Amino acid sequence: MNCSDSSVRVAIVGASGYSGEELVRLLLRHPNAQLTAVTSRQNSGLTVAHIFPKFASQPAAQLLHFTDPNIEALAGAAEVIFLALPHGVAASFAAPLLEAGCRVIDLSADFRLKSAANYREFYGQEHPAPHLLSEAVYGLPEIHRAQISNARLIASPGCYPTSILLPLLPLIKAGIIQTSGIIADSMSGVSGAGRKADLDYLFCECNESVRAYGIPKHRHLSEIEEQLSAAAGKKVIIQFTPHLVPVNRGILTTLYLTPTVPFSTPVEECALNDSLSRIYSEAYGSEPFVRLLQGKALPDTKNVIGTNTLEIAWRLDSRTGRLLVLSAEDNLLKGAAGQAVQSFNILHGFPEISGLI
Amino acid sequence: MNCSDSSVRVAIVGASGYSGEELVRLLLRHPNAQLTAVTSRQNSGLTVAHIFPKFASQPAAQLLHFTDPNIEALAGAAEVIFLALPHGVAASFAAPLLEAGCRVIDLSADFRLKSAANYREFYGQEHPAPHLLSEAVYGLPEIHRAQISNARLIASPGCYPTSILLPLLPLIKAGIIQTSGIIADSMSGVSGAGRKADLDYLFCECNESVRAYGIPKHRHLSEIEEQLSAAAGKKVIIQFTPHLVPVNRGILTTLYLTPTVPFSTPVEECALNDSLSRIYSEAYGSEPFVRLLQGKALPDTKNVIGTNTLEIAWRLDSRTGRLLVLSAEDNLLKGAAGQAVQSFNILHGFPEISGLI
Amino acid sequence: MNCSDSSVRVAIVGASGYSGEELVRLLLRHPNAQLTAVTSRQNSGLTVAHIFPKFASQPAAQLLHFTDPNIEALAGAAEVIFLALPHGVAASFAAPLLEAGCRVIDLSADFRLKSAANYREFYGQEHPAPHLLSEAVYGLPEIHRAQISNARLIASPGCYPTSILLPLLPLIKAGIIQTSGIIADSMSGVSGAGRKADLDYLFCECNESVRAYGIPKHRHLSEIEEQLSAAAGKKVIIQFTPHLVPVNRGILTTLYLTPTVPFSTPVEECALNDSLSRIYSEAYGSEPFVRLLQGKALPDTKNVIGTNTLEIAWRLDSRTGRLLVLSAEDNLLKGAAGQAVQSFNILHGFPEISGLI
């Protein structure tokens, strides 16, 4: 869809959660988007400025009212619909909106998998619209840019998967790491749990607390492993451990990998480092939203919060023969709303950074 | 009740909130108390160790099971019952427990007021057991120690009132400050809101947030003003502004007061400082749980968290003619569970610090 | 200076602190500014991208190197110089830069006072450039916009003063509050203490801590009282208590005021509320960076963090006869760097929101 309209009408369904709120923020000030509808059953009738006072300085926030979600109204109001809904619910909107001629960018997990069986295994229910799975494009711009540009239905990746796939995929494609034995150890801020009234996410339950959860088979494994397997040309199974840490935003991921070439001597280590440097530069050297750290710097969530940037650094450990790769991102931006807008820009041929820096 | 039993059987009704949890912690290790029953509808059947893993090292925590609250069972199990229940609910337990011969230490607001009309005005409902109001003793040990020692029903003070009354009462009794124009500006940690599933108290809604709430007529004003008026011998009305700040525990209160004597010269200021020093020393110099700060030190919640101590410091401001008094306490201890146990110790003639340091 | 150059060359002296960092961020992306020089002795020779990785996505951040501060080089590089230096040091740069023909926007306290005696009293040293005090304009745009537009030397207000003056000045000018007895009780995030290696501001000393400091005579009183006195036409002395709370950014101020008209009846209270509403609407209804809250909403720092907006709400308390006014701002933006850029926009006739939303 390589046009370059000066402005595209967009709508957000389910705009009261944390990702939805970030979508509202980004789209309100996007130079090529006009936010014409936002839906939320509980906020219906209220203005965006009322629900999100921090956006009240934007004139549009004063005028735009939340409405109950309605397919016809949405299709009339916007060309592109962002879905920020729970999994299972998103699919029930995507199908009729596509039929009504809209393009859909879905932030839920509903269309991230190619396999309905995989969905059933990890989400514990039948997929509500399996006929759309093959068409949906996994919206990781740095990897699937060409497909995104022509998509009707974009499945925007999960927050953890983004932080794991972007550092991993170039290494797997280059064949420089073994595809077995991969470990991804991640820490996420509490906004990753969504804005829901749950004792587990009260301030006093999260502050001064560090804990793992959802192990050993977190749902995000399904999309991570599908993408890795596709890149590797064979089934890839990884270990993934998410932890909850007391920050609002940010994911830090530490990957434990084994290179396919040995590096027991300094010369071999130096050569391997050069290869890694070349692989990452080729993959991301021109990417506006991936930052390859140099020298002693290591990823730190405070350096990416509020941005659509993912940081990457790596270290070889000659003592253990392992390669460590670390990444940091804002789970609500590069891990959710920012990446969705990045796909929107690609879809419409806008500059990829439009509305994002 | 000046006996000194080596051990008294106690029970806690409503032991699943933050104050209840602290009561459990304190009473499990109290040398003169034997915790025989803890009730909680939602945790009924589970052990204390299961619900509060951090107490699991105490053998009793492995053995003690939460039960549904039952008056007869409670009266059979314990001589003293601590109520950590919502206001309105507490009164419905207190009355029958007293009839059954128990002594009751109530951490709710139900028996803190002498006036049922006052209760109605501030709590928006008729008092459920007005006949008990005159008997109940306001459980501020440093002020009402003698009455506490003989009480059947102790109304343990609120967290904000404790942080305001302890610094204020000696000054009012001494007549050294005007009783009009008093301002109390307080900041509380989030545990003050209780353990309840409410969006307002999610980690991401409190972290990196500072806000006032409940102004200008917070419910705690009712007990603060009743106590101040009793001490002053006339009606006292104060200004009180609570703020929520992102810490788990702790209340810091800043009081703005006007001395009854002028201090425009250094000599007068010095004399007034001496008077204040003497008043506070006489009031609290021998108190185990009030710390009068010397020199440049100012109260800091981090120095009282986890303790039953309230810190006090003051400053005269010759520019404005005002006296500033500051206090810090742990809202769950000196502001709730710790103070209740302090009253328990007084009630039974145990050393007042028993189980508290 | 009512031109409208498409782009003005600007420099920042002392760009390694928190306010300096925010200036860098704002000016790097300002559509009408070209950041040509940033100085910092400790970072000299390094790029902005190296020191502030979070700005590395901006191409200019890769190219711009920190330099040692040098008057000639600065005067050659830029028309407008922002000084983000400690008080006392700033003045030593301002004087020669003005002589060299630059305009200066100073974020320190050096030129905020009209009186050198006042400076001596509050800052404990002789003013280093008293001849410039009368010329300097206090850079509070909503109050001194006309003067700012023609200034050579702008003294950007302190963070606390902004949060206190903006809510207070319209009330004082309207004569609706008494000028005696004013109390300002403020809470600030830790960035207000600056980026300096001091045990008091370590994570473990601030986290889970709430404390007052600098009472009763904080330095910011000098500029607050000068501005209030000028507006009132008589000497105004206020009470000001700053507190440190564990957030990165944000100031919440609670003002305790006494209206000049009584409001003991509902009719009077309603009338007074209407007057307050009209006064604030006239003062700030069209201001892009002041948000007057409606209904039940109260200021919350989380709704202004990352923005140049100051929120205001008020409540009348008929029980005490007082007016409470509350404000919230980001201490590094409306309280420092954002406000300085707002003045820059005014100085050059750019849209006032340019580079700020």
Place this chain on the structure above:
Amino acid sequence: MNCSDSSVRVAIVGASGYSGEELVRLLLRHPNAQLTAVTSRQNSGLTVAHIFPKFASQPAAQLLHFTDPNIEALAGAAEVIFLALPHGVAASFAAPLLEAGCRVIDLSADFRLKSAANYREFYGQEHPAPHLLSEAVYGLPEIHRAQISNARLIASPGCYPTSILLPLLPLIKAGIIQTSGIIADSMSGVSGAGRKADLDYLFCECNESVRAYGIPKHRHLSEIEEQLSAAAGKKVIIQFTPHLVPVNRGILTTLYLTPTVPFSTPVEECALNDSLSRIYSEAYGSEPFVRLLQGKALPDTKNVIGTNTLEIAWRLDSRTGRLLVLSAEDNLLKGAAGQAVQSFNILHGFPEISGLI
């Protein structure tokens, strides 16, 4: 040293850091210890109550003054000396104190290694007292209790090593996991960095930040690998990644392990789980300070903060063939001061929990 004196005189050298502060707290209230001396060059002459207001309620804190460290005075004042000093410095105190007849419990890294070469490799300097290395006992009570009971010099383990070794050693001794390929991924609160004025540990640099550091060859690897190798009877090399997270206290460690027996069928998995359960029960079932979590519970630092307890849970992942073991501890207690006091109790035949619960 199986006596049971009712009270032993103890001293702390370097009592102004975070671990030193916890030692002061524990020893002030220890029923079998009398704290007779605390040293700190910077606090010399001041009382413990002055420096640590939170301990001021303890009468001894009012009487005990910090002094400059002096070997003779220390040897005269106490039978057991706790050293809470930087590595390198501790050894210079340990040697003369031992000669003077004291027993020494050292919280630094100086005597944790058996090999001076190992010390040189990881600490970058010659060991200052290599003749003491063979005598020193690694003070991990659950592992080396018998040796501790007779030691003259106890090297209390590091915080990370404790969180890694306690979960790992029983598995290695049982031969149930492979000794190659072990990964330890840890998160620590900021107190682990000590109380030192360093920009990296300012509130604003740590709050809302998550980052790895010290990879891939953190100093604590030296003692971890020495202990693991001794248990395995062969050289063990592991991968260790520490992360800094914004909490005051607490370490959470996630271990990635490979069982030596396969568990591809449910029957095998069940059998392996039974074996693990038995191994851990035998190792720690009677330990007062190790909590083996049951059911769905996972370690959470908030459940161990303020206690000397280490929590352990494990999960088998049949998808990857790995065993995950997680642990949580308070880095200043079980990871430092608490464990040192536990060793002190063993050394003197006091109940091991004395002063610790």
